[in-house]
Amino acid sequence: MAGVLFSTWRGEFIDNRNKVIDEWTPSAFALPENYTAHKASKAFIGWDGVALFDNDIDVVRLAKEYAAQYQVYSEACGRCAPGRWGGRILYDLLDKIARGEGSYNDIDHLKEVSETMMVTSKCEIGRTVPKPILDLMEHFNDVFSDLIDNHKPSKHYNAEVNYIAKVTAPCTDMCPAHVDIPAYIEGVRDLQFSDSLSATRQTMPLAHTCGRVCPHPCEDACRRANLDSPVSIMELKRLGADYETDHALPWQHPYDPKPLRNDGKKVAIIGAGPAGLTAAYYLALEGIKVDIFEELPVLGGEVAVGVPQYRMPIEKYNKDIELVTSMEAVTVYTNHRVDAVRLKEIEAEYDATLLAFGTRLSKKVGAENEKHDVEGYWGAISMLDKVNLWHKYRIGSPAEEDLKDKVVVCVGGGFTSMDVVRCSIREGAKKVIMLYRRDEKTIIGNTTYEEYHEAVEEGVEFIFHSAVERIYDENGKITKLLVNRFELVPDPNGGRAQLLKVEDGDFEIECDYLIPAVSQAADLQLLPSEWELAMTSWGTLLTNGKDYMTSREGLFAAGDCEYGPMTIVNAVGQAKRAASVMVRYLDTGKISLSNDEIMEDHLKALKVYDKKEKVSGWMPGIARKSSEKLGVDERKDNNKEVNLGFTGEEALREAERCMRCYYISMVAV
């Protein structure tokens, strides 16, 4: 049966129990009415209410099973008095009622324990578990009373029903890698930094990296923002990683790596960037042999050769990489370019192949007279390759030789363009200009406030609402640019404001370099044309975004070559999921998702974070800590890491702002 029969989800109240189906009130939420395409759900119960999809559901048992799931969760926790004991009492009393042995006294006890749990529990999970149970007791009062009055068990007390539960949190849900954020923050709060790190590594092997250069979408879903400002989630990840490195500890894996399988099965990964490394790590933890083929002489992909040293010190990234390469199951081949012929060989030899080669072609600016071969026209990717290979590995030659005392114009607006202009400053350019089509607010939205602010401090000149119309060159060398100015004209009818060219607003910039950093494309030459792989409209490999298999069986794709240029954490999330699917594929030959993954996707559709929710039980107005940064004069002529990270005390204070917004949700199918 499809449709929502009854719902108290997120404050709505729908009761279609006595209505004909045509008159049913629909729910405003994307509730998981169908568990999978082939399987309907009977009910959904979670932190913010309960929804029933099936008239025959046994609500008392549903409440009891939800309490049981909380028991399962609290077996992984039990770290506060109300949660540890309250959860147990909750379950025992509900089971007593469901068995037909309950009394009204038990109902009172239930309400009493529920209240204390809701007021005093340490995590949101303890505070919210009673909510749907109390909803059921209220709206299905007659059912509860019937069992008590007549001493009978609930109607499906012994029936086989499948209850599938998942614990999540708004931040975890928003994180593309679904990192167990409250757990790693708790590790910091407990000063158990190894625990913090192994919590991160459950789904995110690049802890140093994503503790530094992650754009932290999680912080946009932090419930603390409903109270004052979000927890500084991203930077707290550094503590665990730094602890392991500083004290030269053995690798803190989320679980002991399984012994190498001896079934001869193996996986090939094309590209040793964040996606490739991540997939390799999770396959290796499962004991599956992995070979990584990398075209560059160094490992790490764009984070190694794209992200500059001052943002992501290679010594730290190398620790993340070593974590992966230290695994017995992993072998890497650098300087190994995979072309179509080689890919066919690999694909035939390995049981599964993951494409994770990123997007390494700089797109054009789209100006007149734009030529690749003219001196001074330098794609962002190749410019950053040169800068980083020299500073991090002493490969090649210093970009300073090219850029010192030169005028550099970059066209962009994202992280890569920020890297280009800030590196240009560090290489001694005389003048560095960033041209951007839109405004300041948008560039901050695209990157971060810090990134923009620091670039301005370092002397980058930003020209907003501008675009290159024509590139001039003389003797094979760029000389100047003709630039159009735009303005944002509001739509008088209240529609979206439009960028319109300003008449007579054109101006010229004399320059030595034009560095396009507008976007990147995937280099698709390695894909054998006869495979006829399905592609997206933007020229990347098409998958269903859930299992990451391409249109060719056994060939998977993750990271930028699948999604298009996106974040590190996105690549990690996709690759982690792809690895999980590949593990099962190797075992069964079938493509499937685990219940946990299915629930993960349902919750993502439902949206865990509620921006409008009123948070209670926490003191508002406690300032978010910010870490110290190098001053502009201390950083602009060198590659020292700009962000010094939290001091121990700042980290602890920041960790204490975390409200541990774990939620438990459950589907009955």
Added chain:
Amino acid sequence: MLLYINGGGIIMDIKQNKSQKINVTIDGKVCEATTDDTILRIARNNGIYIPTMCYLTKVEPIASCRMCVVEVEGIEGAILSCQSRTTDGAVINTKSKYIDKQRQNIMKLYNVNHPLECGVCDKSGECELQNKTLEFNVNAQSFTTKDMFRPVENWGFVSYDPALCIMCEKCVRVANEITGNEALQINTGGYKSRILNVKKDFNDSSLGESAAVCPVGALVSTNFKYTSKAWELDKIPATCAHCSSGCSLYYEVKNDKIYRVTNDFEFSSLCGAGRFGFDFANENVNKDTQAFTNAITAFKEADTIRFSAIITNEEALILQKFKEKYKYRLVCDEAYGYQTFLKAFGNVSGENLYNANLKSLSNSKGIIVLGSRINDDNPMVKYHITMASKRNSARVAYMHPIEDGNISNIVTQFIKYEVGSEEGVTALLANALLQNKELPGSLRDFLNDLDIGNISAESNVGEEELSMLMQSLDKKEGFTLVVGSDLYNHPRAVQIAKLIGAIQKYSDFDVLLVPPATNALGIALICTLDDEVGKYTIGYNAVGDFELSCLGNGDLDMPALNQQEGTLTTIDKRVAPTNVALSYNGYTLNDIANTLGLNAKYTIDYTSMLPSKSGFKVMDFDELPFNFDMVGVEHRGYLLSTKSIKNIDTFEEIDEIPTYDGAIIYRCNEANQFNMLTNRTKAFDQNEVCLKGSAQFANAAKVKDGDEISYVVDGIRYKRKFKLDSSLKGTIALHPNYDIRLSSALVSSYRFSHLTLEQ
């Protein structure tokens, strides 16, 4: 990787890392506070009570019990006061019907299935569960659930009963954050949760600190268990006799017997020796008049008094007065080097004392340990480094010839140097720490003239190691240099001390000169010491021609430190009182003094006479306080005042660095053993004291595991078994000397020496 389209837009950071002054109202009282303070702390500062089960002042908030919830006007729900900071103007109420109900319910939950065995439980009478159950009027176990079998575990010094455990997590915090043994973990399991000892094989006496904070009878001292009711014991406030940390403790006594040692665990800690090594008294001593007469005769004949550092300040003053009156030579081998060192240090630093203390050490962000195997030498210093490491993520550089695997969890950089190269190493360190500082010409010239390349090569401390160290301290503040006893008796100690004086005076580092033995600092400040004995020596807890001994076998018995009253001078520069825990009916040094023409009814009459020129105060013993206040500030005795001294900056050229090839031994007592007294206690009674070394050492010394060997150090002959220790590396073995009774006070040489085996 690029272009993350930021949907919501992050609210900009409110840059507010600095603490600000605020006013809040708690239960109607206006309280001054800062934005760094938690609500609970503000309340306690102001004498307002908020009940807690899991709160332990000396560690970061645990937040497991949820009892401390309070209400804040205008804010919905209950706020956890132990962990919440507050904003200016908040109006907080700690009591209401609503809050009381929650607290009572929490107590009901704590009492679910809690065994009703108070009658035989060690904790009865001082149990937090008992107290709070009564406080919240929970007079029946209204909730129960199916119970499970939870057997008691014996972990050696302590035992754990999971059935009594309420999972407050205090013990785990202490093990991780203070002692740093990291032995305890929370085995999360909801209703089945328990505490796990992951280092059961290693019977760690510092687990006593975890037992000390247990609010119930779950984690208890194994030996104390079932021996006495808590309320039958008298608490005697005392200062620990074992090392220079001089921790505050209580000997708990009944019928002239010490049953256990407790402490103000809310605020302070002890090491295993302090906690369990309490039975070192000189028992059953009566006044032996003949022995006393002999003693007086001996004093008349003697030209030297040689003594150990295990004496009180008052006794030290009596000895000094003897010297002034009768021109004795005063020889204290344990303190002489330290006194010389302190003086040379002061000549450059301009102050007679170092400027750091344990508290400032634990607040440091960067720590360098130089010349000490600190985990064995002074556990309390190691605890405070652990606190800095865990709470502040402090950088900890450990500079020593031998790596110590026991502290790798807190050390971020191990800098190994060659034995004997301490002068050069200190110069390199001074050079690094004093870069870009304004210095007097003589010092600048000295540093400029250093042959860095040569010293680096000879000491094996690479320039890159020091630059890595400096880099790791970049942009941080709050630094401490911890200096240990490898340096005090170094042949170049004076020069080293001056360089360290310069570091205190001119660098960003505070300095902690860890005193090498119990009251070495007090003796250094009170006595004028001589370096050589004369013809006839009175030994006081030291070898001599006539021996006064608290070990019970001397020519005249003396009381042990837990049978005396007086003061000790601790590492914190605190003059700390200690009291009589066990009776003693024999003669004391004061009896001898009175016979020899000094005049004081009690030894403690000398307390107010301690030399004010060294920073002591004119205070009577009975005026000295012994307590912590509500927020954990220690009021015990008083703190010495630091005296300025005339500053002289002259430095000699660095001496040629000696080479120490072949098998080397390092004088070092293992954890829990400090001296002849710890060795007497039942808890740490060692049957066999061994020289421990690596396979490489065995090879160099041509010995093998289990060999009986004999060697001489400082003129003392040691017969020891050699034991291979796989945790050690290199050609240096650990050579203990705590078991040689009165001779152990005689050591005065550089801690490293060549091993020459006797056939």
